Amino acid sequence: MSLIELKDISKEYPLGNTSVRALRGVSMVIEKGAFMSIVGPSGSGKTTLLNLMGCVDQPTAGTLLVDGQDVSKLNDKDLTRLRLYKIGFIFQSFNLIPVLSVLENVEFPLLLMHSGKPSEIRERAKTMLRHVQMESHMQHRPSELSGGQRQRVAIARALVTQPQLVLADEPTANLDSETGNAILSLMQRLNEEQGTTFIFSTHDPEVLKYARNIVKIRDGLLIT
Amino acid sequence: MGLIFRIAWRNIFRHKGKTLVIGFILFLGSLVLTVGNGIITGLNEGLQKNVVEGFSGDVILAADKQINESVLASMSGQTLESITAYPTLKPKLLALPYIQKILPVVVGYVWVLNESGQPVDHYLLGVNFNAYRNFYGENLAVLEGSYPDAGQQGVLLSSTIRERIYDFSGFWAIPKGQALNTHHLSPAARQDGDKLRLSQQLVFLGLSQKNASLDIPSEVLGVFKFKELNKLLGFYSLLDIESLRECVGYFNAETKKVAPTTAQSKLLEAEAGTLEESFDFDTGATLSGGKPLSKELFTVQKTVSKTPAANWEDGTFNAIMVKLKPGYSPKEAVKELTAFFKSERIPLKAIRWSQAIGMLGQMALIMKGALLVFVSFIFFVAVIIIMNTLSIAAMERITEIGMMRAVGAPRAFVSNMFVAETGILAAFFGGLGILAGSLLVRLLAMLHLSTQNEILQIFYGGDTFQPRLDLVDLLLCAILLCFVTFLAVLYPVSVARKITPLDAMSRD
Numbered sequence: 001m002s003l004i005e006l007k008d009i010s011k012e013y014p015l016g017n018t019s020v021r022a023l024r025g026v027s028m029v030i031e032k033g034a035f036m037s038i039v040g041p042s043g044s045g046k047t048t049l050l051n052l053m054g055c056v057d058q059p060t061a062g063t064l065l066v067d068g069q070d071v072s073k074l075n076d077k078d079l080t081r082l083r084l085y086k087i088g089f090i091f092q093s094f095n096l097i098p099v100l101s102v103l104e105n106v107e108f109p110l111l112l113m114h115s116g117k118p119s120e121i122r123e124r125a126k127t128m129l130r131h132v133q134m135e136s137h138m139q140h141r142p143s144e145l146s147g148g149q150r151q152r153v154a155i156a157r158a159l160v161t162q163p164q165l166v167l168a169d170e171p172t173a174n175l176d177s178e179t180g181n182a183i184l185s186l187m188q189r190l191n192e193e194q195g196t197t198f199i200f201s202t203h204d205p206e207v208l209k210y211a212r213n214i215v216k217i218r219d220g221l222l223i224t
Numbered sequence: 225m226g227l228i229f230r231i232a233w234r235n236i237f238r239h240k241g242k243t244l245v246i247g248f249i250l251f252l253g254s255l256v257l258t259v260g261n262g263i264i265t266g267l268n269e270g271l272q273k274n275v276v277e278g279f280s281g282d283v284i285l286a287a288d289k290q291i292n293e294s295v296l297a298s299m300s301g302q303t304l305e306s307i308t309a310y311p312t313l314k315p316k317l318l319a320l321p322y323i324q325k326i327l328p329v330v331v332g333y334v335w336v337l338n339e340s341g342q343p344v345d346h347y348l349l350g351v352n353f354n355a356y357r358n359f360y361g362e363n364l365a366v367l368e369g370s371y372p373d374a375g376q377q378g379v380l381l382s383s384t385i386r387e388r389i390y391d392f393s394g395f396w397a398i399p400k401g402q403a404l405n406t407h408h409l410s411p412a413a414r415q416d417g418d419k420l421r422l423s424q425q426l427v428f429l430g431l432s433q434k435n436a437s438l439d440i441p442s443e444v445l446g447v448f449k450f451k452e453l454n455k456l457l458g459f460y461s462l463l464d465i466e467s468l469r470e471c472v473g474y475f476n477a478e479t480k481k482v483a484p485t486t487a488q489s490k491l492l493e494a495e496a497g498t499l500e501e502s503f504d505f506d507t508g509a510t511l512s513g514g515k516p517l518s519k520e521l522f523t524v525q526k527t528v529s530k531t532p533a534a535n536w537e538d539g540t541f542n543a544i545m546v547k548l549k550p551g552y553s554p555k556e557a558v559k560e561l562t563a564f565f566k567s568e569r570i571p572l573k574a575i576r577w578s579q580a581i582g583m584l585g586q587m588a589l590i591m592k593g594a595l596l597v598f599v600s601f602i603f604f605v606a607v608i609i610i611m612n613t614l615s616i617a618a619m620e621r622i623t624e625i626g627m628m629r630a631v632g633a634p635r636a637f638v639s640n641m642f643v644a645e646t647g648i649l650a651a652f653f654g655g656l657g658i659l660a661g662s663l664l665v666r667l668l669a670m671l672h673l674s675t676q677n678e679i680l681q682i683f684y685g686g687d688t689f690q691p692r693l694d695l696v697d698l699l700l701c702a703i704l705l706c707f708v709t710f711l712a713v714l715y716p717v718s719v720a721r722k723i724t725p726l727d728a729m730s731r732d
């Protein structure tokens with residue numbers, strides 16, 4: 001079963017009078033349960049591709065199906081629900097809500113989903129923070145954390161809802177290799193045990209060791 | 225909801241500068257609103273108390289033919305339509321459960337004549353002095369002379385009118401048998417020194433319904449001022465009712481009974497007819513040096529008026545002042561009375577005091593309007609500033625909001641967050657403003673500021689500034705505060721709602 005289908009996807013960003021073509025006709029199918037890595041030089045279109053698959057952006061041309069639904073036909077409300085319930089996104093610039101503590105940031109999507117009692121939500125968030133080795137910083141505010149620590153909180157937030165699809169834009173870029181490996185093996189375990197689909201972009205050869213499929217991208221085109 | 229409030233609450237402390245700006249504006253706006261409200265309520269209640277209790281009563285009854293409803297301040301100078309058969313009306317009115325007491329009067333618009341200077345126009349209230357005093361109690365301060373007795377004929381002159389008469393006619397009225405009280409002289413009159421012309425009598429020229437006119441010499445019995453709002457109400461003097469009836473051409477109590485059978489009244493009617501033809505009232509030419517009034521008519525009237533009325537209540541009136549029992553509003557009473565008159569086929573109409581006092585009531589309305597405009601302006605400015613500050617806040621939080629949206633927060637979450645944040649600020653700072661406002665109102669009331677300025681008197685609703693707030697006012701302030709907050713937050717919310725996850729990412 002395919003989770004994501006891209007058919008001849010293009011994405012142009014307007015830039016002054018002209019436009020930048022970040023993707024120029026990308027087609028591929030990603031099966032459920034994939035553990036896939038997108039590699040390519042800087043500016044090749046990795047983030048753009050992940051944004052489209054994560055339903056935070058819309059393609060300029062082509063058809064994108066996520067879980068069988070044509071995203072161009074969904075309204076803002078549907079897309080928001082899709083992001084909340086089915087997708088976990090780990091951004092390249094890992095934003096957290098500044099006024100919430102680490103624990104509260106991880107609870108955030110669960111609270112939006114109204115999934116369970118506050119005590120259950122709290123437990124789930126704590127468990128996930130333990131997995132990313134951040135439980136000792138639960139009460140800290142994001143401004144009191146290092147870049148790598150924030151990245152791990154963002155990862156916990158993306159995984160805590162147990163989404164079908166996790167998109168991670170260079171998840172290990174700010175992490176030392178030991179922590180990076182711990183997180184990657186956590187992802188691998190979730191992939192194996194729960195069938196969660198993982199799609200990364202990365203430059204990191206360590207990450208590539210974990211990937212089952214690798215897609216190469218250059219100047220907005222897939223290279224096979 | 226808990227999550228939204230938590231975020232809102234912490235954002236308030238995180239962005240202290242903005243919190244203080246918005247808080248200050250909300251505080252100030254609510255303060256002004258509350259104080260303004262207190263002034264308006266004080267004005268309303270002051271006017272109500274001082275005018276109702278000392279000048280007009282709650283409701284004024286007039287003949288149903290009476291078109292102009294500002295019966296106590298009719299600008300046209302026309303004599304009001306007459307009310308007859310008061311003795312039969314009286315028991316019916318007093319039987320009504322909401323009426324406490326009634327006072328039948330004649331309202332007259334007259335000219336004060338004199339040989340040399342200009343005539344002065346002047347409102348007179350024709351009353352039975354005893355009945356008037358029973359109705360209004362000690363609403364007047366008699367400055368010179370004394371409060372007239374029931375049977376006395378003459379005028380209880382308003383000190384304001386005395387000054388006016390001096391300004392236009394050049395003489396100073398003093399009560400009969402009294403020496404000049406130099407303390408009460410107006411600055412202009414004081415300058416005359418020994419040359420000041422004194423008079424113990426005034427001649428009133430009344431205009432009757434049929435445009436006939438009669439002039440009545442009247443002794444000055446006393447000089448008074450209204451204890452409250454004299455600057456505004458002092459254009460009225462009190463005249464004994466029989467004299468005013470003569471003056472405006474109503475038969476007085478005694479002659480009414482005999483009139484149809486006497487030759488005198490026939491003569492009177494005939495004379496009135498000729499007068500009507502020979503006078504040009506539109507131009508008012510007769511008032512200043514026109515034809516002298518008919519000698520015969522004058523004598524007839526004099527003889528008639530010499531006969532004391534058997535019962536003053538039997539004669540003609542043109543207004544009945546009504547005081548309601550405590551707890552009844554003039555508005556309700558007017559409704560009830562109107563229905564009552566209709567069902568009983570009584571040819572009367574009921575007029576609320578605020579309408580009956582005409583100009584004065586309108587000036588109060590204008591005053592209230594001006595205050596309202598001022599308060600609205602303050603709030604308008606407040607809305608703009610808050611709106612602006614919040615819009616900037618929305619723009620500054622693009623990354624944060626876009627990220628929330630990316631994680632799956634719906635637009636409503638973003639709106640609610642802004643509304644909650646502003647709501648908390650409004651509740652706290654606005655509440656504080658309302659509290660401070662009501663304290664200020666209390667403080668202002670305790671100062672007992674008093675004024676003799678007429679504009680300020682309307683503003684105060686009396687001689688002293690007595691702003692006050694009741695629970696309804698405070699509730700109104702709170703509702704207005706909510707409304708303003710709602711208005712201020714509308715635009716920033718629409719800005720925040722449009723922020724997409726992508727906006728957040730293209731930021732760094």
Ligand SMILES: Nc1ncnc2c1ncn2[C@@H]1O[C@H](COP(=O)(O)OP(=O)(O)OP(=O)(O)O)[C@@H](O)[C@H]1O
Pocket residue numbers: 013014015020021022040041042043044045046047048049092730
């Ligand atoms: N918002 C934007 N507006 C204009 N151009 C953009 C925008 N986002 C990306 N681009 C352009 O699109 C192309 C692809 O960018 P993208 O961010 O997808 O690259 P990337 O592969 O993620 O690079 P990196 O490894 O450095 O993160 C680049 O040429 C970039 O300049």
Ligand SMILES: [Mg+2]
Pocket residue numbers: 046047048092169
């Ligand atoms: Mg990128």
